[in-house]
Amino acid sequence: MTETDRDAGRPPASERLAAELRARIESGALAPGAKLPSERELAEQHGIARNTVRQAIRLLAESGLVVAEHGRGVFVRPAAAVIRLGNDRYSPKYRSTGLSPFLLECAKRGKAGRFEVLLVERTTPPPDVARRLRLSPTNKSVLRRENVFWADDDPIQRVTTWLPWSVAQGTTLLRDEVGHPFGIHGILEERGHTMARILDEVSARMPTTEERHNLRLPPGVPVLDVLHTSIDTSGEPYELTRFVMRADLSALRYDAPVE
Amino acid sequence: MTETDRDAGRPPASERLAAELRARIESGALAPGAKLPSERELAEQHGIARNTVRQAIRLLAESGLVVAEHGRGVFVRPAAAVIRLGNDRYSPKYRSTGLSPFLLECAKRGKAGRFEVLLVERTTPPPDVARRLRLSPTNKSVLRRENVFWADDDPIQRVTTWLPWSVAQGTTLLRDEVGHPFGIHGILEERGHTMARILDEVSARMPTTEERHNLRLPPGVPVLDVLHTSIDTSGEPYELTRFVMRADLSALRYDAPVE
DNA sequence: TCACTCGACTGGCTCAAGCCAGTAGTAGGC
DNA sequence: GCCTACTACTGGCTTGAGCCAGTCGAGTGA
Numbered sequence: 293m294t295e296t297d298r299d300a301g302r303p304p305a306s307e308r309l310a311a312e313l314r315a316r317i318e319s320g321a322l323a324p325g326a327k328l329p330s331e332r333e334l335a336e337q338h339g340i341a342r343n344t345v346r347q348a349i350r351l352l353a354e355s356g357l358v359v360a361e362h363g364r365g366v367f368v369r370p371a372a373a374v375i376r377l378g379n380d381r382y383s384p385k386y387r388s389t390g391l392s393p394f395l396l397e398c399a400k401r402g403k404a405g406r407f408e409v410l411l412v413e414r415t416t417p418p419p420d421v422a423r424r425l426r427l428s429p430t431n432k433s434v435l436r437r438e439n440v441f442w443a444d445d446d447p448i449q450r451v452t453t454w455l456p457w458s459v460a461q462g463t464t465l466l467r468d469e470v471g472h473p474f475g476i477h478g479i480l481e482e483r484g485h486t487m488a489r490i491l492d493e494v495s496a497r498m499p500t501t502e503e504r505h506n507l508r509l510p511p512g513v514p515v516l517d518v519l520h521t522s523i524d525t526s527g528e529p530y531e532l533t534r535f536v537m538r539a540d541l542s543a544l545r546y547d548a549p550v551e
Numbered sequence: 552m553t554e555t556d557r558d559a560g561r562p563p564a565s566e567r568l569a570a571e572l573r574a575r576i577e578s579g580a581l582a583p584g585a586k587l588p589s590e591r592e593l594a595e596q597h598g599i600a601r602n603t604v605r606q607a608i609r610l611l612a613e614s615g616l617v618v619a620e621h622g623r624g625v626f627v628r629p630a631a632a633v634i635r636l637g638n639d640r641y642s643p644k645y646r647s648t649g650l651s652p653f654l655l656e657c658a659k660r661g662k663a664g665r666f667e668v669l670l671v672e673r674t675t676p677p678p679d680v681a682r683r684l685r686l687s688p689t690n691k692s693v694l695r696r697e698n699v700f701w702a703d704d705d706p707i708q709r710v711t712t713w714l715p716w717s718v719a720q721g722t723t724l725l726r727d728e729v730g731h732p733f734g735i736h737g738i739l740e741e742r743g744h745t746m747a748r749i750l751d752e753v754s755a756r757m758p759t760t761e762e763r764h765n766l767r768l769p770p771g772v773p774v775l776d777v778l779h780t781s782i783d784t785s786g787e788p789y790e791l792t793r794f795v796m797r798a799d800l801s802a803l804r805y806d807a808p809v810e
Numbered sequence: 811t812c813a814c815t816c817g818a819c820t821g822g823c824t825c826a827a828g829c830c831a832g833t834a835g836t837a838g839g840c
Numbered sequence: 841g842c843c844t845a846c847t848a849c850t851g852g853c854t855t856g857a858g859c860c861a862g863t864c865g866a867g868t869g870a
Contacts, residue, residue, distance in 0.1 A: 563822080563823060563824085564823080564824075565823075565824085599824080599825085600824060600825045600826065600827095601825095601826085601827095602823095602824070602825070602826085603823080603824060603825080606823080606824085620832090620833090621831070621832050621833085622831070622832030622833040622834085623832080623833060623834085624833095
């Protein structure tokens with residue numbers, strides 16, 4: 293059968309099915325978490341090939357409306373609680389809680405937050421890191437710490453921190469557990485680095501294959517990529533952290549004076 | 552032919568081809584802007600079906616590495632100059648240039664920036680806007696202005712500004728051309744609203760169908776969604792702007808004191 | 811009661827084929 | 841010289857078929 297018979301000028305069948313399903317989701321007829329009919333059912337109901345149904349579902353998955361689970365079905369993506377990270381996350385006012393900002397935020401949303409230290413090593417900084425920390429990119433001038441943050445059973449952020457070796461040397465920053473009630477920044481403060489300013493560079497993109505794997509990202513979910521630099525009272529950058537966060541479960545918030 | 556014969560344990564053919572092409576792109580063998588072999592060629596060269604090649608290319612397109620152009624070919628996405636918007640975009644220090652921050656940034660990158668006013672209307676604010684501006688969501692309490700910003704021939708940002716009607720009433724804000732050398736914020740300042748703080752709420756997501764169309768977004772490009780609130784010296788929010796920006800050509804930068 | 815197996819589902823991947831629609835160069839006609 | 845028509849490409853969409861791999865519940869055996 294040629295398309296021309298009855299489809300002239302109309303959008304392709306896969307788009308029509310996608311639009312129909314999208315409407316059912318947005319109207320609430322298919323509630324968050326609900327299971328869509330199976331691909332084979334949809335194909336038969338609409339008189340189209342299963343591959344065409346798959347194309348339609350791919351469109352919905354790409355825009356993040358549904359998630360396919362192998363062997364189980366395709367589900368409307370449940371509205372997710374969002375972890376918000378603000379620029380006040382480094383503010384002294386939260387010191388008293390003894391919680392890191394991420395864990396605090398998880399607690400607010402009723403999620404169980406935890407983190408995992410993946411790696412602590414002395415290494416050579418990549419060029420963009422070296423430039424921002426004003427270090428040589430050619431020798432082992434930094435300590436690199438790599439963490440993953442979890443909320444309930446989802447990995448949310450992959451976090452890499454670089455510290456000038458001159459700052460980290462001889463401190464507990466070299467250990468997995470830094471053992472300070474106020475964390476990394478507590479130690480840095482004792483070493484004379486009080487955070488006066490932050491510089492956050494924010495971008496968004498699709499994840500790399502590796503990030504998709506590490507963060508267990510469903511297809512159609514971008515990541516927020518934040519490069520954070522801490523600057524002390526004398527204007528020196530002394531710490532740099534890169535946050536790669538799944539964008540469907542994360543947001544950022546900047547509350548700042550106009551200078 | 553069954554897959555088991557020689558593919559046992561290996562990644563699927565589409566992923567293998569995608570990985571091969573990705574490697575050729577990342578090594579520079581396929582430079583930015585270069586044309587990939589046609590789908591039919593790749594299929595023949597690798598002894599796989601054209602549909603499988605299409606699946607591989609889809610994987611690359613989703614992660615933003617290549618762009619397919621109907622009738623022309625598939626091309627390695629050229630590295631794009633990025634427009635950065637900083638939190639200092641509202642700073643008085645840029646007033647003297649007479650350029651809006653977007654146009655200033657375009658000029659820096661050697662791009663021709665311009666904007667277009669799509670709509671100016673008095674309307675009822677959506678609930679999230681009403682809440683942030685502390686207005687009633689049930690009457691026509693706001694002026695809504697809608698703009699598109701272009702760099703060269705690409706639409707980069709879709710910008711919607713909401714102003715309380717009490718603030719906008721009787722000003723040139725109701726006109727398409729506001730006719731003030733310092734733009735909207737120049738007028739607001741004359742009306743007694745000096746920007747003391749900003750509150751930016753940042754998220755990233757895949758575009759809606761409409762946004763994909765409006766911003767002419769290639770597949771695999773997410774958007775940055777920024778909800779900006781201006782707060783005056785007495786702590787009152789008096790202006791709210793939503794920026795929807797294509798993430799492959801945009802970035803954000805926040806430089807702020809720790810309070 | 812428990813553990814295991816099996817079968818009937820689910821989506822995931824691939825194939826080979828065909829037609830459609832957009833692009834760009836070329837040969838003809840004026 | 842210019843425009844038009846043609847043609848040989850390109851990717852886009854659809855079909856219908858088959859096998860693979862994950863899931864989950866029902867039935868079976870110890």
